[in-house]
Each structure stands twice: as C-alpha cells, then as structure tokens.
Amino acid sequence: MLVGPETSDDAGVFLLNETTALIQTVDFFTPIVDDPYLFGQIAAANSLSDVYAMGGQPLTAMNLVAFPIGCLPDTVLADILRGGADKIREAGAVLVGGHTVEDSEPKYGLSVTGLADPRRIWTNAGALPGDQLILTKPLGTGILATAARAGLCREAAAAAAQSMAVLNAAAAQAAKDQPVHACTDITGFGLLGHLHEVAAASGVTLEIDSAALPLLPEAAMAATMGMVPAGAYANRNYLTMIRFAESVPEALRDICFDPQTSGGLLFSLPEPAAVVLLAALQALGITAALIGRVTGPQKEEECEIYVR
Amino acid sequence: MSDKLILDCRGLPCPQPVIATKKALERGEHDFVVVVDNTAARENVSKFAVSQGCGVQVETEGMISRIVVTTAAGSAPEFPAAPPATVGAGGNLRYLLTQETLGHGSGELGAVLVKSFLVALKEKTPLPTTLMLINGGVKLACTGSAVLEHLLELSRQGVEILACGTCLDYYGLKEELKVGSVTNMYTLVDLMTEGKLVTL
Numbered sequence A: 001m002l003v004g005p006e007t008s009d010d011a012g013v014f015l016l017n018e019t020t021a022l023i024q025t026v027d028f029f030t031p032i033v034d035d036p037y038l039f040g041q042i043a044a045a046n047s048l049s050d051v052y053a054m055g056g057q058p059l060t061a062m063n064l065v066a067f068p069i070g071c072l073p074d075t076v077l078a079d080i081l082r083g084g085a086d087k088i089r090e091a092g093a094v095l096v097g098g099h100t101v102e103d104s105e106p107k108y109g110l111s112v113t114g115l116a117d118p119r120r121i122w123t124n125a126g127a128l129p130g131d132q133l134i135l136t137k138p139l140g141t142g143i144l145a146t147a148a149r150a151g152l153c154r155e156a157a158a159a160a161a162q163s164m165a166v167l168n169a170a171a172a173q174a175a176k177d178q179p180v181h182a183c184t185d186i187t188g189f190g191l192l193g194h195l196h197e198v199a200a201a202s203g204v205t206l207e208i209d210s211a212a213l214p215l216l217p218e219a220a221m222a223a224t225m226g227m228v229p230a231g232a233y234a235n236r237n238y239l240t241m242i243r244f245a246e247s248v249p250e251a252l253r254d255i256c257f258d259p260q261t262s263g264g265l266l267f268s269l270p271e272p273a274a275v276v277l278l279a280a281l282q283a284l285g286i287t288a289a290l291i292g293r294v295t296g297p298q299k300e301e302e303c304e305i306y307v308r
Numbered sequence B: 001m002s003d004k005l006i007l008d009c010r011g012l013p014c015p016q017p018v019i020a021t022k023k024a025l026e027r028g029e030h031d032f033v034v035v036v037d038n039t040a041a042r043e044n045v046s047k048f049a050v051s052q053g054c055g056v057q058v059e060t061e062g063m064i065s066r067i068v069v070t071t072a073a074g075s076a077p078e079f080p081a082a083p084p085a086t087v088g089a090g091g092n093l094r095y096l097l098t099q100e101t102l103g104h105g106s107g108e109l110g111a112v113l114v115k116s117f118l119v120a121l122k123e124k125t126p127l128p129t130t131l132m133l134i135n136g137g138v139k140l141a142c143t144g145s146a147v148l149e150h151l152l153e154l155s156r157q158g159v160e161i162l163a164c165g166t167c168l169d170y171y172g173l174k175e176e177l178k179v180g181s182v183t184n185m186y187t188l189v190d191l192m193t194e195g196k197l198v199t200l
Helices: A036-053 A074-090 A141-149 A154-165 A169-175 A190-202 A219-224 A230-238 A250-257 A271-283 B016-026 B039-051 B107-122 B135-141 B148-156 B165-171 B185-193
Strands: A012-017 A020-029 A057-067 A094-102 A107-116 A132-135 A182-185 A204-208 A242-244 A265-269 A289-297 A305-307 B005-008 B031-036 B055-061 B064-070 B093-097 B130-133 B160-164 B181-183 B196-199
Touching (some): A020 A057, A036 A057, A036 A074, A036 A107, A036 A154, A036 A169, A036 A182, A036 A265, A074 A094, A132 A271, A154 A219, A169 A271, A182 A190, A190 A204, A190 A250, A190 A265, A190 A305, A219 A250, A230 A250, A271 A289, B005 B016, B016 B031, B016 B039, B031 B039, B039 B055, B093 B185, B107 B148, B130 B185, B135 B160, B135 B165, B148 B160, B160 B165, B165 B181
Parallel strands (some): A057 A094, B005 B031, B093 B196, B130 B160, B160 B181
Antiparallel strands (some): A012 A020, A020 A107, A132 A265, A132 A289, A182 A265, A204 A289, B031 B064, B055 B064
C-alpha cells in the first residue's frame, strides 16, 4: 500500500507492479441542488475528483444510490443516474455496476477505481518551502447553497452548481508535465481544512493571500448576510492552527472555512513551474489563481497557516 | 422587555433562523428577540441583522442565545433596497388573494386556475415578497387545500404567506393553517399600502 488512511489523503493507493498503482475512492451525499440531472453530474464529478487529486486516471465507477422508492417519481432517479453516467463517460471511465438501497432521502455518489504511475502519485505530503499554491475552482459553494435554500442569490447558486459539475480532469491533465509536489481537492473541510491536511502531512507552514482567492459571484455578500452553513463553523472550531491578519474581512474568513462540494484542485509546486501551470490553466478557461505559498518547515508553537 | 416579540428558532437548521429574522424585519418589527440553540444560528442571525443596519445584542447561556435585534430609532429598515435578493427585488410585489378560486364565473374552473396561477408564479423571477390571504383565500393555506404543496414551495423560496386571523376564525380553520403565519388587518393594511399590490 502506497497511501492509506493515516495521512487523510483523497484516495487509497495500492501498488500493483512497478509501473501501475491502483487508486480507490468512494463518496456519496444528499442532493445539494434541486435539478436531479445536475445533482447526478455534481455527485459524480465530486467522486471522480479524488482520483484526479492523486494524479490518476479514472478507470471504472460503480453507482451508490439511496432513494425513496415510491415517494419520488422514478424519473428523478433516472435523471440522477443519467447525470452521473454522463460525467463518468466524460471522464473516460466505464460504469461497471452499482447498488441501490431504499432510504427516506435520496443519496448518490460513486465508488471509483483509477490507475496511476506509482512514481507520479500526488499526495498531501510533498509540499516544500518555496512552493506556490494554485487553486483551480472558485470558492463559496456551501454558502451559496445555503443562500439558495433561503431563496436568495439564485443566479449565483446556479453558477456555483455549474462550477461543481465541472470535472477536475482538465486541471489535472494540465499539471501532468509540471513538478507537482503535493495536490489535494477542496471539499467538505473547506479551503483551510484541506490546506491543513497538506501542511500537516508535509510538515510545512503556509501563507494564504485572502485577496487572491477566486470567489463565486455573490459568495462574499451571502456570507455577510449570515448564509454560512453550520459545517463552516464546525471547520472553524476544529482548525485552531490558523491565524488571520486583522485586515481580513469576516466574509472572507467564512469563505475560507466554507465546506465545498466538488471543489477545485490545490497544487503545491515550485515557483517557475507554478507560473507556467497557472498560464496553462487559465488558457483552458479554468478559474485558477495563485493563492499563497509554502513559507517554511513547521516549528513548535508557530501557527501552521497564516491568512493575510 | 417581557412583551417583546420572541422568535423561537431553537431546533431550526440554517438558514431558517435567518429567514425568520428577515421576515420579522420585513414586517416592520423593530425591537425583537431571536432565540437560537447553536453557534451557526447565533452568528448567522447576528451577521444578517448587522448587514441590515440593525443593532444586535447577544446574551448566551450554555447553548442558548438570545439575540436582541433593534432597528435605528425604532424605524423599520428600508428593506427592499437593502440586499440584492431575488425575492422581493425589482418591485416589491405583493398579492392579495380574496377567494379560494381565481376569477369570477365557474368555481370548478376557478379552482384549476388558482393552481396554474401558483405554478406559474413559482417560476417568476423575482418572486413576490408576500401572498396575503383573506376571506375564502385563507382556505388555500389550510388542510385539504389542493394547492398546499405550491404554497409550501413558495414559502421555502422565501415568499411570506400571511393568512387573515379573523377569516381563519370565521371558517373555524385556525388549527388547520398548514403554511404561512396568522396576521391581522393592521399588518395587512400596512402591506397593502407599501409597494405594488395585485388583488385577485
């Protein structure tokens, strides 16, 4: 086993032979948008993302479905599965089966198996002082989903849904030729939660430039209006090793803790390559940004992540 | 102090405590207490009230927080202008529904029409801020109504649904109200005279 549960990584990695490693991951959740087809796409993109975050290529996928059979029209289930199948196909993977259980609330996701070159696995653990940090999707999906539940920010929530449905395939592909030291995807623990995993696994400290963070439209306004999901406060309570400059507005702090669904990839790589990767990502139309850097090795009694 | 309006939002998940606070401000409440039982709701209600220019005072005891929300000089905030929200933006439109069917003529047709009206209304952007139900209109929001699901959906989207208390009493439906809240003629008159009103 190359990567196991100990380092809070995105997926498990098992060495098959010198040139091939198996990547396995599973994820499923309750609907975060009303449109079943879009929900299927988002859930599948989210599950597939873990393979991309390890530097792998998805090979096969299996559906995991919970559905209130008889309570909701069968077309809802069919649309969810169609959304998932379309994303699996887009990823170049094959749907090989699945399992459905009856449940009061719909849930959907995938178990994904992928392949990677064992010498080119991207884990949380390789970030080095001097690296630049690149994020490949805008933040704020949790806050905008909360706002949408309050009947606010509908257009912005639709933009968030489109962003969540985007595969991280192109971003991962663009980084294949670059000396990536560490990579993860930004999901339920929020930007800072996943940065903490990288910092802890790599034994480094990070500095984040809050003004450089890519944001979904109206996310900051929705945060100001109190549309912050409970998960963001839970992340904040857990992440005690983070320090904010006084000038960082509260809305941006909230966004830093906001749980993301199918968020972007976070790359840590040395500076000259980072600039090349950023240009390549932006040329592909990806909303990528340089959001900070690795400042040094971790020392006792020093904050792990500084947000300025 | 003791006769202040209290919004008991204990046990409600986010963003419902914020929605309740928003509705109270929209009704013109200017000094009220929101009671919540978790950090997320406490911080979110405080953030929201501050973003609307209100004064906020929080007393926390254990898990329970009492958030006292006051608007400046006791005046109602100019709500529609404040947040660029989908609901209520662009016109501050209100509907007054005076019967349980739509239009005069066939009652059977009117029942079909009120249903298709509400279905079409759900798709409209921006949504109206308020549906006011008087006389037979209150039956739309009560047990057995054929359009209950549509009103529930509108309510979830942030549309305020207000049913006339006198009317509910008259029809003996006070216990049967399934969506929205009970209101009185003073509030209704206030709402009828500000913003745009469509009477059906």
